[in-house]
Amino acid sequence: MSGAGRRVTVVEVGPRDGLQNETVEVASDAKVAFIEALAAAGLPVVEATAFVSPKAIPQLADGDEVFRRIRKLPGVRYPVLVPNEKGMDRAEAAGVREIAVFTAASETFNRKNINASIDESFARFAPVVARATRGGMRVRGYVSCGFGCPYEGPVTPAAVARVAVRLLEAGCREISLGDTIGVGHPAQVRALVRAIAGEVSLDRVALHLHDTYGRAVANVWAGYEAGVRTFDASLGGLGGCPYAPGASGNVATEDVVDLFERAGVRTGVDLVALVRATAWLEDEVLKRRLPGRVFRARKGQA
Numbered sequence: 001m002s003g004a005g006r007r008v009t010v011v012e013v014g015p016r017d018g019l020q021n022e023t024v025e026v027a028s029d030a031k032v033a034f035i036e037a038l039a040a041a042g043l044p045v046v047e048a049t050a051f052v053s054p055k056a057i058p059q060l061a062d063g064d065e066v067f068r069r070i071r072k073l074p075g076v077r078y079p080v081l082v083p084n085e086k087g088m089d090r091a092e093a094a095g096v097r098e099i100a101v102f103t104a105a106s107e108t109f110n111r112k113n114i115n116a117s118i119d120e121s122f123a124r125f126a127p128v129v130a131r132a133t134r135g136g137m138r139v140r141g142y143v144s145c146g147f148g149c150p151y152e153g154p155v156t157p158a159a160v161a162r163v164a165v166r167l168l169e170a171g172c173r174e175i176s177l178g179d180t181i182g183v184g185h186p187a188q189v190r191a192l193v194r195a196i197a198g199e200v201s202l203d204r205v206a207l208h209l210h211d212t213y214g215r216a217v218a219n220v221w222a223g224y225e226a227g228v229r230t231f232d233a234s235l236g237g238l239g240g241c242p243y244a245p246g247a248s249g250n251v252a253t254e255d256v257v258d259l260f261e262r263a264g265v266r267t268g269v270d271l272v273a274l275v276r277a278t279a280w281l282e283d284e285v286l287k288r289r290l291p292g293r294v295f296r297a298r299k300g301q302a
């Protein structure tokens with residue numbers, strides 16, 4: 001099979017989805033260096049931080065400063081997660097060009113995560129999306145708990161599709177379907193992508209897969225075979241959600257890049273530079289974790 005023309009987009013979410021849940025305090029300087037290393041390795045999109053309530057996510061309270069200080073590479077996108085108008089004020093002041101809003105396919109998770117029902121979350125971010133698109137910003141919409149909810153259990157593909165369609169209608173350019181607690185499996189990925197493809201063009205769909213049960217890489221591949229071409233990932237498998245008990249990290253960026261490159265699918269990412277960044281991450285963050293939160297050693301692929 002020829003690899004010519006086969007490409008995927010890997011969206012790095014470690015500086016946001018990873019660091020939001022980190023038990024180790026990471027200095028602003030280190031966050032800036034982390035983001036710059038990811039972009040330098042060739043990742044086309046690096047989600048830089050979140051302008052959420054510092055009471056909800058104290059780890060990212062310095063997001064404004066971090067965003068401003070990144071030396072931005074031409075051609076690289078640096079979206080920021082924004083939950084409400086207050087976050088949007090901060091985004092505009094910091095010169096953000098792209099934002100992400102978020103809701104969930106589960107009512108209970110939304111209530112715990114953002115203190116709103118699904119309907120209320122749409123009412124809250126509708127003015128944010130309107131402001132962003134008026135200002136020429138690109139907006140991504142996250143759907144959390146697309147494969148299962150830590151509080152409600154199973155989530156149907158129809159429920160996910162409903163929220164996805166509403167996000168696109170609200171003005172999102174892309175939707176990212178999240179397996180927040182990592183319960184998904186390849187057959188479920190195929191079924192979900194099939195259900196979504198009936199409603200939404202797959203070039204506007206990303207998968208955001210967590211590795212709780214060690215299935216994230218298999219799920220990425222199932223998503224690729226089902227027609228998805230954009231995958232979220234986090235360097236070193238960093239991540240988890242403080243409002244999703246038991247959630248472990250995102251699929252590791254280096255594993256996703258390695259998987260695709262070996263299959264002849266181009267990512268544009270330099271795996272050696274990425275693995276070097278992983279070593280840095282290990283020293284700065286992972287080795288400093290408290291006992292009991294031991295970093296699962298990653299294979300040195302370079």
Ligand code: COA
Nearest residue numbers: 050051052053054055056057083084086087102113114115
């Ligand atoms: N940036 C900074 N501060 C913010 C803020 C923002 N975007 N949004 C709200 N706040 C502050 C308010 O000023 C208020 O502060 P005060 O108590 O000193 O007056 C406090 O946070 C509560 O604000 P309120 O508007 O009542 O919101 P809430 O308590 O209903 O919380 C969210 C709603 C969405 C702001 C909050 O739950 C949140 O930020 N969640 C983020 C969750 C997250 O990032 N999860 C992981 C990603 S999936």
Ligand code: ZN
Nearest residue numbers: 017208239250
């Ligand atoms: Zn995540």
